[in-house]
Amino acid sequence: MKIELQTCHMVHECHICEPRGGCLGAQLLNSPGISEHLKQARRISRKGEHVFREGEAADAFFIVRSGSIKSYLVTEDGEEQVLGFYLPGDVFGLDNTEYQQRMSSAITLETTSLCRFPHAYLADKAQGANLLRITAEQMQRDHNLVLMLARKDADGRIASFLDDLATRYRSRGYSASAFLLSMSRQDIGCYLGLAVETVSRTLTRFQECGVLKVNRREVEILDHETLQKIGGIRINSKPANDGSVVELRSVTR
Amino acid sequence: MKIELQTCHMVHECHICEPRGGCLGAQLLNSPGISEHLKQARRISRKGEHVFREGEAADAFFIVRSGSIKSYLVTEDGEEQVLGFYLPGDVFGLDNTEYQQRMSSAITLETTSLCRFPHAYLADKAQGANLLRITAEQMQRDHNLVLMLARKDADGRIASFLDDLATRYRSRGYSASAFLLSMSRQDIGCYLGLAVETVSRTLTRFQECGVLKVNRREVEILDHETLQKIGGIRINSKPANDGSVVELRSVTR
DNA sequence: CGATTCGTTGACATGCTTCAAACTTCGTGG
């Protein structure tokens, strides 16, 4: 099997954001008079380097230009819990404590190019609405993870995970059918609350069923529909409004 | 068994917030010239009434004065996923989409008194820092839930859940050893990703081990230490800083 | 007072973890 692999490398302009309806990064990058400043804030990290660690002072957030980022927590016993993965176009680093300390750590999964945006900068430009959107997106992601962990079995979690990756790649202009996993089985298991062996076995079984092809980090999705079916339940996008009135009773004292 | 039960009812002043170091509610309530306005915004809901539903337009957030609230999502197949419970002093309703729609539903678990704060009001008073704190707290809670679902077994989840309730009650001036569960076994299971039967069985076993006494909604914790030990791992409060330097490499183009 | 919801308990099935081993790939230093 030889898949036409699409990697995230060498994307040097933020047009990756355009298909998403103009993300924060695009808006900031296109604002007049600041391009030069931002270009100086561009950084490249090699695989396995931390962008920031839990507890550090937070004075900036980031946008992925190319590569990928793993967000994770460390528990008391030294185990890690992966909270999510950030792909090109994703914004991260806005989830800080009230004292502006990092609530999680962020590490590169491969050679990664980032843009760094100082927090103060955001306040100056009154990008409140954008900040709101990023925060809302982050919460939606967290809720989705909770839903997966609480209600789905291994098959459902893996299928949803792959489907989510495919969707995100598509929305950024990459192939949704063939891509390279930048994270290890370990990371996937740690994200989905599964043992590595379960991740591996499930992928193998999916392959045997003809849903996808997988070889190490290379993934080719053959049957998106079935994959989504296996993924099953997800957050209801439409309000569960059955026509009933709001029941909140008001009592003035 | 007859426990001295402490309920949340009849708390009519927000001094419940004081022990927490002055919460948003206390600050807003104590601000000059607005008390009257807020008092008019006080509402009482009976058990099982929605404060808001997923998808509705969001124009206000709330603080629990007495009673308790369940926050939840509805999945495509009509199942619900509980995201959390709010006790007296807790702020909720700030987690909205970028279009100011509710991301989750909120329903009362018992007769509940709330204060309603219009969003516009928050902006006017420049309570940005407080809003930041609430959002950060919300994210911490979400992360904790993810951690529980991904890494803890049934015993650990139940123990952590009870320990968390105890801690929150203590910080609000209630007894941390004896309290009344306002949520059903169903709700607890739906929150922790467990079947009702598992919740029931686990509580029974904890009682047999002498860790606690439980009778329906009445809970008395006999051995906090063991409960915490069972709860096991939690988010590491201290940064995992092993003295290593920040590894982010900067490259100016 | 009957109907319904809630909580408990038992028996059984099973999906996932754990343990173990082998193979492959990767990185590093000789």
Added chain:
DNA sequence: CCACGAAGTTTGAAGCATGTCAACGAATCG
């Protein structure tokens, strides 16, 4: 460039924790 060890991936076997199904008693509600 090769050799070696470390790390990542896969596969198998066995054990067990949790879900499912079923039944019953207790509390609650109208």
